[in-house]
Amino acid sequence: MQVFFTLTRRELATYFVSLTGYVIIAAATLLVGTSFVVLLRNMGNESSPMPITEIFYLTPFFWIILLLATPVITMRLFALEKYSGTYETLMTTPVSDVQVVSAKFTAAWLFYLVMWLPMLACLYVVQHYARQSGALEPGTVGGMYLGIALVGALFLSLGCLASALTSSQMVAAMVSLTLGVGLFTLAFLPERLETGTHWQAQVLASFALFRQLHDFARGVVDTRSVVFFLSLTFFFLFLTLRAVESRRWK
Amino acid sequence: MDNDPMIEVVKLTKRYAGHTALADISFTVGRGEIVGLLGDNGAGKSTTMRILSGFLPATSGTARIAGRDVFYDSREVRRRIGFMPENNPLHTEMRVREYLKFRARLKGLSWARSRARVDTVLAQCSLTEVSQRIIGQLSKGYRQRVGLADALVHEPELIILDEPTIGLDPHQIRSVRQLIKSLAGSHTVLISTHILSEAEMMCNRMMIMLGGRILAADTPDNLQNLMAGRGQVIAEIAAPVTELNASLAALANVETFDVSPAEGDFHRCAMTPRTGCDVRPEIFSLTRERGWALRELTRSRNSLEDIYMQVTKPKEEEEG
Structure with a gap:
C-alpha cells in the first residue's frame, strides 16, 4: 500500500508541477464554459423540460472534452518513463506490476475528476441567474458526476493501455484517441442496421455510451451501466498489466 | 544464506532478435568485492547488469544474487540491490531531497527511516547544499551523485552502477571514484566502464568482456603480471x-x-x-x-591498455 500511495502521489504531482495539468484544466474549463453559453442562448428562445445537466450531456462539447482530454492525460503515464529511461529505475525497485498500473491509473483518474470541478461553478451560475432549480440538485449533480467518473475511467484505461504499448507519447495519444473514438462511434452502428432485433444490434446497443450517460444526467443510476463501465475498465487495465509484464517474457 | 556468493552467474545467455548479446557467461562475485566489468560499447556489460537487476529476463542460464534467483525471486532480489542504469535517468522535475525521499519510500523504507537515510546519503554524496534544487537544473556531476545517492538510499547489499563516471569532468570523476571506493567492504559493488585506468583504480577484480563473452577475469595486478614477462x-x-x-x-x-x-x-x-x-x-x-x-x-610494465588490446585483439581479427 505504501508503494501505491507513494507512486500515486508522485504521478498526481507531475500534473501540477508542470504546465501540462493546468493547460488541460484550462482547455476543459473553456470548453465547458462555451458550451454553457451556447446552452443558455438556446434556452432563452424556448423552454425545455430537461435539467441543464441532461442538456449538457446531449451537446457535442461533453464528448469533445472526454475524447480529447483523456488521451492527453494518459499519454505520458508509461510512454514518457520509457522514453526518458526512468522506467528502468522504477521497475528495478521492489514494486509489483499491479502496483505500478493501479497507481498510474488512479492518479490519472483523480486528475480527470479535478478537471471536471470547474463545471460546478457553471451549474451554480445557471441555478443562480436562470432560476433553474434542478441545476444543482444533489441527486442530478451526483448522478452526473458518477457518470463522468465512470465513463472517464473507461477512456483512461484505454489510454493506459495505449501508453504501456509504446515509448512515444505521440503514438500513445493517437492510439488512445482512435480507440476512444472507435468505442464512441460503435453507438451509432445499430441505427445503420436494418432491424433492431438482431442479436448483433442488441450487443451494439449496449455500447451506446451516450444513452447510458443520459440516464446518469437525469439522476438515474442504472446498475447495468455501472457494471458495464466497471467491467470494461478492469478489462483494459488487465490488458495494460499484461503489456507491462510482457517485458519479462518478450 | 550469508555464505552464498553475492553474485553467481551460470551459463547466462541473452539473445535479442537477430543477435546474441551474452554468450554463455559464468562468473561469481564475493561479498565486499568491487568488481569492474570492462569492455567496448556493445560488449554486453549493460545487458548483464539489466539481467542482474531483474529488468530483463535471460534467454537461458541462471543468475543468483545472495542465493536468490533474479527471475523467480525478483522482488527479493530487487530489495537487495541498488541499480544505477546507463545515462542515469532521473525525474528532472523533482527536487533532490523530494526525489530521494520518493525513491526511499518506493523501496519500502518507513517514513522516519527514509528521512534519516536521505539525510545520510545527501551528506555521503555531498549533495546537502543542493538538496532543495530541481534536478533538471543541476550540473551533470551533481545529477550523477543524485543517481548514486538513489542507489545507496536503502542500504543495499549489492550496488550495480552502469558507467557511473561517463560524461563527467576530471574533478567530478575523482569525487565519484572516491565515493565508490569508500563503499568497499560494507557493500559489494559491480561497476561497468570502458575506461581502463578507472577500473584499475577502483576495483579489486576486473572482468574484460567482448562480444558477449568474458575474455579475462582477475585482479588488476595479476592481469599485469600475466603479461609482465613481455615487459x-x-x-x-x-x-x-x-x-x-x-x-x-x-x-x-x-x-x-x-x-x-x-x-x-x-x-x-x-x-x-x-x-x-x-x-x-x-x-x-x-x-x-x-x-x-x-x-x-x-x-x-605493460599497462592495462596493452593487456586489454592484447586480450581483445585476436577476437576482433576473427570477426573481421
Whole structure:
C-alpha cells in the first residue's frame, strides 16, 4: 500500500508541477464554459423540460472534452518513463506490476475528476441567474458526476493501455484517441442496421455510451451501466498489466 | 544464506532478435568485492547488469544474487540491490531531497527511516547544499551523485552502477571514484566502464568482456603480471659500446637487447628478459663491477591498455 500511495502521489504531482495539468484544466474549463453559453442562448428562445445537466450531456462539447482530454492525460503515464529511461529505475525497485498500473491509473483518474470541478461553478451560475432549480440538485449533480467518473475511467484505461504499448507519447495519444473514438462511434452502428432485433444490434446497443450517460444526467443510476463501465475498465487495465509484464517474457 | 556468493552467474545467455548479446557467461562475485566489468560499447556489460537487476529476463542460464534467483525471486532480489542504469535517468522535475525521499519510500523504507537515510546519503554524496534544487537544473556531476545517492538510499547489499563516471569532468570523476571506493567492504559493488585506468583504480577484480563473452577475469595486478614477462627493462649506462654489447650478451637471463646512443657517454639499453625473470639486480651488479655509471634502471610494465588490446585483439581479427 505504501508503494501505491507513494507512486500515486508522485504521478498526481507531475500534473501540477508542470504546465501540462493546468493547460488541460484550462482547455476543459473553456470548453465547458462555451458550451454553457451556447446552452443558455438556446434556452432563452424556448423552454425545455430537461435539467441543464441532461442538456449538457446531449451537446457535442461533453464528448469533445472526454475524447480529447483523456488521451492527453494518459499519454505520458508509461510512454514518457520509457522514453526518458526512468522506467528502468522504477521497475528495478521492489514494486509489483499491479502496483505500478493501479497507481498510474488512479492518479490519472483523480486528475480527470479535478478537471471536471470547474463545471460546478457553471451549474451554480445557471441555478443562480436562470432560476433553474434542478441545476444543482444533489441527486442530478451526483448522478452526473458518477457518470463522468465512470465513463472517464473507461477512456483512461484505454489510454493506459495505449501508453504501456509504446515509448512515444505521440503514438500513445493517437492510439488512445482512435480507440476512444472507435468505442464512441460503435453507438451509432445499430441505427445503420436494418432491424433492431438482431442479436448483433442488441450487443451494439449496449455500447451506446451516450444513452447510458443520459440516464446518469437525469439522476438515474442504472446498475447495468455501472457494471458495464466497471467491467470494461478492469478489462483494459488487465490488458495494460499484461503489456507491462510482457517485458519479462518478450 | 550469508555464505552464498553475492553474485553467481551460470551459463547466462541473452539473445535479442537477430543477435546474441551474452554468450554463455559464468562468473561469481564475493561479498565486499568491487568488481569492474570492462569492455567496448556493445560488449554486453549493460545487458548483464539489466539481467542482474531483474529488468530483463535471460534467454537461458541462471543468475543468483545472495542465493536468490533474479527471475523467480525478483522482488527479493530487487530489495537487495541498488541499480544505477546507463545515462542515469532521473525525474528532472523533482527536487533532490523530494526525489530521494520518493525513491526511499518506493523501496519500502518507513517514513522516519527514509528521512534519516536521505539525510545520510545527501551528506555521503555531498549533495546537502543542493538538496532543495530541481534536478533538471543541476550540473551533470551533481545529477550523477543524485543517481548514486538513489542507489545507496536503502542500504543495499549489492550496488550495480552502469558507467557511473561517463560524461563527467576530471574533478567530478575523482569525487565519484572516491565515493565508490569508500563503499568497499560494507557493500559489494559491480561497476561497468570502458575506461581502463578507472577500473584499475577502483576495483579489486576486473572482468574484460567482448562480444558477449568474458575474455579475462582477475585482479588488476595479476592481469599485469600475466603479461609482465613481455615487459622490457630499460637501463642507461655510460660505457664503451663494444664492451657493453659483450657483457649484455653474456647475461643468461637477457633474451634480446638493443643498445642505442643517448646524450653524452650514455647508452640506452632496452632488454627483454626471459619470462618470469627480473634482470635488474644483475644489471646493477654488472655496472658496479665494471665501474660504469648507471643513471636509470626501470622495468616498463605493460599497462592495462596493452593487456586489454592484447586480450581483445585476436577476437576482433576473427570477426573481421
